[in-house]
Amino acid sequence: MALPFEFTGHPAQLLRVGPGFSLAAQPCHAAPGFAGKKAAGAAALAARAPLLAQLQEQLFAESRFGGKRSLLLILQAMDTAGKGGIVSHVVGLVDPQGVQLTSFKAPSEEEKAHDFLWRVRPAAPRPGMLGVFDRSHYEDVLIHRVHGWADGPELDRRYEAINAFEAELAEAGTTIVKIMLNISPEEQLERLTSRLHDPTKYWKYSPTDLDERAFWPAYMESYQRVFDKTSTGHAPWYVVPADKKWYARLAVQEILIHALESLKLQWPSGDFDLARERLRLSKA
């Protein structure tokens, strides 16, 4: 867990949701485990990116020789918290060939006609892949609880179904990392306002963002419930302070590096006779 630069602690330890976790007690503007400012954070992000890229390539390479392991990053957050920025600035630094990204929108009529996990299962990462869920099956407990679209017993059934589903994935070789980007309502207001004053960002704004904002406390209760019910040993949640975008990106990158390092990845030796192939090549 040794980390270079201005790190003073590991985000994978400091931000992990454990027993007794209280979302309300978490700061949104802090940078736990990092003593530097924005510039130092950006430098650390860039400096550590090649390691993340190498680990991802090793995971991918392993799958070419029968390896079944994969990584799944689940991103959840209030609007504007920076999920997209994580995808472009952290996931975007690894080879796109090893990334399997799924953005879950409001379900279609066909999707609604099935169980809520129906559309999620086929999106699970293939062997060797870094899967990313931009939103996920957690919408079906988060927003459904906020708006009362599912009652208590149904929500309980879903938490259990989610735990069972994620246990299956883990059993099949998928390392699961669940991230909640924790933005403050004040910071969200600033970001929404900036979207409405920059013509290159109008397209990212939707009036419903503001509608949902009115339910902020209910969403926080919903998240707390999700953490209580679904932060498991095989699929832990991490709550990442997100008011500083640079910190959130850095923290998520380190959490991913940590998850991949735990797999003890190696470069495959290939399934051919090295000496023989070198000889063939020398005569080619």
Next chain:
Amino acid sequence: MALPFEFTGHPAQLLRVGPGFSLAAQPCHAAPGFAGKKAAGAAALAARAPLLAQLQEQLFAESRFGGKRSLLLILQAMDTAGKGGIVSHVVGLVDPQGVQLTSFKAPSEEEKAHDFLWRVRPAAPRPGMLGVFDRSHYEDVLIHRVHGWADGPELDRRYEAINAFEAELAEAGTTIVKIMLNISPEEQLERLTSRLHDPTKYWKYSPTDLDERAFWPAYMESYQRVFDKTSTGHAPWYVVPADKKWYARLAVQEILIHALESLKLQWPSGDFDLARERLRLSKA
């Protein structure tokens, strides 16, 4: 078509396959249209990347408001020519959320039981997306001609089917850019050798690479035939010298920028009442 830096001509013009094109007459080691060396090429690639990223974002944004347009980059080449490098170093510089990458491997039994375009059609890019085919339906004419797996009439049928398929895509709003990375056999030998002397690259080597290498002249004939039959106004081929990786990346980036600029993309204005939303926000 104005280009900064050491450009002396536009790759989209210089490398485009037109009437009378001869693959055998094309240099592999040259850098057409660029007067600089490797360092200048890398600098130009980095300097132009934000423009490509912005154009891609505009294409994506347009689709959120009903836009149907998309871009499809088709990559074909001999082994080691650098398709993967184009994906990671050119496509990898745009937001992964706007990229839809499909790597076509040897077809499965199920795929073989269908027409060769059966597996390709569903991989066409969705509106707003930058689709990338790493190999493609062209394998079904290239390699099949080399190994005699399809006879002359069948190959002719496939060229026609490909042209009809690509015309359909173009009609539906997809701009198609077809790239052949043109590596020399000497350079391939060097790259294969380096893969066999670097344990982090063993996994990329396959003995079949060397088997196929023996058919080099037949492959070049197959490519020539493909260019003769399928370089159309709506889906042109570009043959990119690929012995210098830095040049190939730079050239493909400029060809993509050129294709996207031809779409005259604009930032969407959004589908809401700007003044009203600003007022709502100010009270939020």
